[in-house]
Each structure stands twice: as structure tokens, then as C-alpha cells.
Amino acid sequence: MAHRAAAVALGTLCAAAGWEWAVLLVAFFVTGTILSRAGEKQKKANTRGIAEKSGARDVWQVGANGGVYGIFALASILTGESLLIIPAVGAIAASTSDTWATEVGTLYSGTARSILGLRRVQAGTSGGITFTGSVAGVAGAVFIALLSTALALPAESVTAALAGGIGGSLIDSTLGATVQSRRWCVPCGRETERTVHTCGVMTEHRGGLKGLDNDGVNLLGSMGGAALGALCLL
Secondary structure (H helix, E strand, O other): OHHHHHHHHHHHHHHHHOHHHHHHHHHHHHHHHHHHHOOHHHHHHHHOOOOOOOOOOOHHHHHHHHHHHHHHHHHHHHHOOHHHHHHHHHHHHHHHHHHHHHHHHHHHOOEEEEOOOOOEEEOOOOOEEOHHHHHHHHHHHHHHHHHHHHOOOOOHHHHHHHHHHHHHHHHHHHHHHHOOOEEEEOOOOEEEOOOEOOOOOEOEEEEOOOOOOHHHHHHHHHHHHHHHHHHOOO
């Protein structure tokens, strides 16, 4: 229930900033929820204990994916600066692109390739990309761009959505492949993101920055999207 309270609080904040802010946020959460529930059993079979989290979002995921957008909404309320929605669009587009890529990619593929070196990895491995997932990621950015146009946001919002969405998703994948914490289950001899593997054994830290999990990488990806979106104002 905590994640629902966090989502409601975030939604209320964005609604206070303006109905356009709320529509973009709702569009992200609704599409993300629909895609996350599609083919859940198949996704679990494809990822086979790799991913740290699956299923419904928790409060940390809400903050990681919508927190940057919410900060810009609050800043817009406090300053009255309407153009803050441009970097915010980049942030929410990055979260949308990454979410669509992950959900579609893990549904339709049991394997992926690392964004660095293109070595084959299991679907669900952070930093892993698939063709279907990549197409879905671009579609997510385009979706936010089209929605921005429909909401009559400033013209820069379209570029911000495309640059922030695609760029932010790539930043997310790159960080996932390089600095995100990697763990190892000794009995199973398998890499995982889980602190406790599906076999019930505590896993060992084997690489990356200890404590930097997928939520942290998602937050950094959203920040990268916002930064790319902000460049559209120059």
C-alpha cells in the first residue's frame, strides 16, 4: 500500500503544477502498469531469478521513476516557471522508455546482449538489450513526444521527449552494465541482482558499486533524461 500512497502523493503534486503535468505522469504509470502485468509468467520464466524485483511497483520504484519529474513539478509551483516542464518531459520520457524496453524485451526474449561488447546475457540482466526491447524503448519516447504535442506543450518538449527518452534509457542501460551492483549465488553458480537468490541462499557482492541497485540506476537514468531535456532550452 505504501507505493500507492507514494503514487497518489506524487500525482497530487503534479496536479498542483498543472493538469498537463498530471496527464504525463498518469500516462507513464498506466502504460507501465499495463505492460508490467502483460505476460508475467513468461517474464518470470525468461528472467529466471535474475531481476531483483518483479510484479507490482514498490515505493522505491515510484520514487526512482517519478521522483525527478516530481521535483521539477514542485520547482514549477514554487517559481512559477512554466518552462521547467521541458526537462521534466525528458525525465518522464526516460522512465517511460526504459520501462517499455524492459517489460517488452523480457516478455519476448529469453536472452539479450550486453550494451557493452554485445556479449550474450540472460534476459533481465541489467545492461542487457534486445531488439524488441529497443524498439519498445523508442516507442515509449515517441509516445511521450506525441502526448506532449497533444497537450500543446512548448515545441521544445518534443525534442526533449525524444532526446531524454532514448538518451536516458541508454544511460540507464550503460550504468546497469558498468556500475550497478552485481551479485553471485555460489550454490547455483549464477549472477543475479537479488540479495537472497531464489534458492534461498544469501548472495555475494561480486562487482559494481555496492548498494547501487536497479532503483538507483533508474533514478540516474531519469536524471540523465532531464539533463538532455534541459539542453533543448539552449
